[in-house]
Amino acid sequence: MKSIFIILSISILSNFSIAQSKDSLFIRSIFTETLTNDDCYENLRYLCKQIGPRLSGSENAEKAVKYTELLMKEYGFDKVYLQEVKVPHWRRLNKATGEIRSGNKTSISVCALGGSIATPKKGIQAEVIEVKSFAELDSLGSSKVSGKIVFFNRAFDASHIETFAAYSGAVNQRGRGASMAAKYGAVACIVRSMSYTKDPYPHTGAMRYDAAFKKIPAAAVSTIDADVLSQKIKNPNTTLFLQFDCDTLEDKISYNVIGELKGSVNPEEIITVGGHLDSWDLAEGAHDDGAGCVQSIEVLRSLKVLKYKPKHTIRVVLFMNEENGLRGGLKYAEVAKQQKEVHLAAIESDAGGFTPRGFDIDADDQYVKKIQSWQNLLAPYGLYEISKGGSGADIGPLKGNVKALIGFRPDSQRYFDIHHSANDTFETVNKRELQMGAASMTALIYLIDQYGF
Numbered sequence: 001m002k003s004i005f006i007i008l009s010i011s012i013l014s015n016f017s018i019a020q021s022k023d024s025l026f027i028r029s030i031f032t033e034t035l036t037n038d039d040c041y042e043n044l045r046y047l048c049k050q051i052g053p054r055l056s057g058s059e060n061a062e063k064a065v066k067y068t069e070l071l072m073k074e075y076g077f078d079k080v081y082l083q084e085v086k087v088p089h090w091r092r093l094n095k096a097t098g099e100i101r102s103g104n105k106t107s108i109s110v111c112a113l114g115g116s117i118a119t120p121k122k123g124i125q126a127e128v129i130e131v132k133s134f135a136e137l138d139s140l141g142s143s144k145v146s147g148k149i150v151f152f153n154r155a156f157d158a159s160h161i162e163t164f165a166a167y168s169g170a171v172n173q174r175g176r177g178a179s180m181a182a183k184y185g186a187v188a189c190i191v192r193s194m195s196y197t198k199d200p201y202p203h204t205g206a207m208r209y210d211a212a213f214k215k216i217p218a219a220a221v222s223t224i225d226a227d228v229l230s231q232k233i234k235n236p237n238t239t240l241f242l243q244f245d246c247d248t249l250e251d252k253i254s255y256n257v258i259g260e261l262k263g264s265v266n267p268e269e270i271i272t273v274g275g276h277l278d279s280w281d282l283a284e285g286a287h288d289d290g291a292g293c294v295q296s297i298e299v300l301r302s303l304k305v306l307k308y309k310p311k312h313t314i315r316v317v318l319f320m321n322e323e324n325g326l327r328g329g330l331k332y333a334e335v336a337k338q339q340k341e342v343h344l345a346a347i348e349s350d351a352g353g354f355t356p357r358g359f360d361i362d363a364d365d366q367y368v369k370k371i372q373s374w375q376n377l378l379a380p381y382g383l384y385e386i387s388k389g390g391s392g393a394d395i396g397p398l399k400g401n402v403k404a405l406i407g408f409r410p411d412s413q414r415y416f417d418i419h420h421s422a423n424d425t426f427e428t429v430n431k432r433e434l435q436m437g438a439a440s441m442t443a444l445i446y447l448i449d450q451y452g453f
């Protein structure tokens, strides 16, 4: 009896180690293929240099749709198609002007926030009142705020290890600041850029108006000039002049771009991998999120080149309109529900093309534990951080209709240096880091495909 038990144990263990070595060999081949092929990097170069900024509704966004659709067709994926989605169409129409006026004029670097209304044609000039929080604004009230430009100047908290935590701690100023200021009669608002770095570039991003309050123009100011402004307004009789032009047109038809490798055993069960194709208009959208798009395409390209026959359908989705509406992500989840699709997992890369660290998993503990059990297969590639956490904006709406939502997590330290600013260019992406990210996602998808949930 004892010997049978030992033989059984040995055979279970050896089956386990055969599976492990089969998996580790295949994962090694994924990394070899991705690291020795330039497609992922060159596709990003094309997206950044030949197309460029891709804000929803823009001509460039449509060019990006056509380019990535054609690219996936050329790769010979089993199915490539477009999913129609109506997107908002906000446009920046000039370069914004900001001037501190107190006898002389000091130019400051500003840009309109996405979704803002324009200033009057001649601009707007008013005294500035600086606040660090909505609570501080509330305490000042209409008597101190009415007729002024509210300056939200709460900086990133540098004590956080994860930079996204600092972003979360500051971004409500950008998103809701205008309406919070308008509530007390402010005529405009200006927000310190969402970055640790002291640089001269304003970082744009989405803002939303609360229908209960008047719409006022909203701008971002570079971190360097936020400090200048904060100093200068200590002198009485100092005003700020702002002028910028932007508008919102009718919603426009656009698309999520989708490609699939069909499952050979359970084709009706889907693993989604994606990033967002739209980008802010001030730069090339290289890290945010051209990187996530080309990495997601690379997942399918490399598996196909390796002649891998997935058990489940692996689907790349390039979402439209993450930046200023999330309409692509919402549409994808809506269609998935309507068509009663079964989703095993959805993985998003939307945190930059930097060195991989791991994955955050938004799922029941059993699925988190299952993914963590693959740690020894992923650790050789620097993927040490596999933990429960948030995933990605575009895949978020799938929640409730998917077993695991997974966010690919690269190193976050440099992300906000470039995020939503003129710095987000192809040159800031390192080829090896980008490829390592693509291969990391491919490895995880391979394991999910092999062992399911």
Ligand SMILES: [Zn+2]
Binding pocket: 276, 288, 289, 322, 350
């Ligand atoms: Zn993004």
